[in-house]
Amino acid sequence: MTAEQIEKCYEEIAHQISAMIPEEWTTAKLYAESWPGYTTIYFYYDSADNTLPILNLNIPDLFSVDPDDFLLQKRLLRRTVLALQQMFSEQDMETWTNFTLILNHDGTFKAEYGYEDLKELDPGEKREAWKVKYGIEYKR
Template identity: 35%
Template sequence: MESKIMEQTYQQIANTLLNIIQEDWKQVLLYAEIREGYKKVYFYYYPESGGSPIYSLDIVEIYNMVESEYDRLENELYQNISRLHEEFLEQGQEKWTNLTYILENTGKLKINYGYDDLSQLSPVEKQEKWEAEYLTYDTGF
């Protein structure tokens, strides 16, 4: 069961991504992980013009974005992911450890929740595993 707060948070995540990405895009794939004392959020997007996916941390350099503006928007992403996680707990739903948020430029949204304990994997191992799963094949749209 999704609450109104969850739906609003999904939309706020999309709006923040729209503000960060500096060009037309086809698809955004965002990874988020939350556990006690640890939070991580990053994303890739596929430009409308084609080509390889663009990593979120490369946006500042590629598009000469003001770093403080990027940091502010990235902080919004972290806040929205945290709000979503808290709302899941308040709704009595199973506590997820990570999620993949896939947004199409048509507005279509798909979210995959993960429940595995990822604390034993390094951040690099987790990112490589996620990239292999989500950046190398059709995400189901």
């Protein structure tokens, strides 16, 4: 795995997130968790109009977005994130179990990987802990 391949994957994830957001935004925070038999991927974004963060899964309900097109975009994002994880595996690097990408509208980003075994933890509790860690206040 080369740094160039990883960079390209980050760029593709950033492009896909941006394409899914139907309004001006400032920051998006993606969480992915994956191990054999389980995958979850979602993101919250901050609207430029300073409302509370919006969960990507709520976009079709909040905006005039074609639900079928949105589902295709979600699947594409999932494939790209999992391709990033596969790059680690193919290069005999420690394969992450969770991944956070903090993306700013100007294209700058920060990526963080976790390697702990998350199988026994409650998904809701993990999401809440992640939201607290990354300062996501969500009330929708």
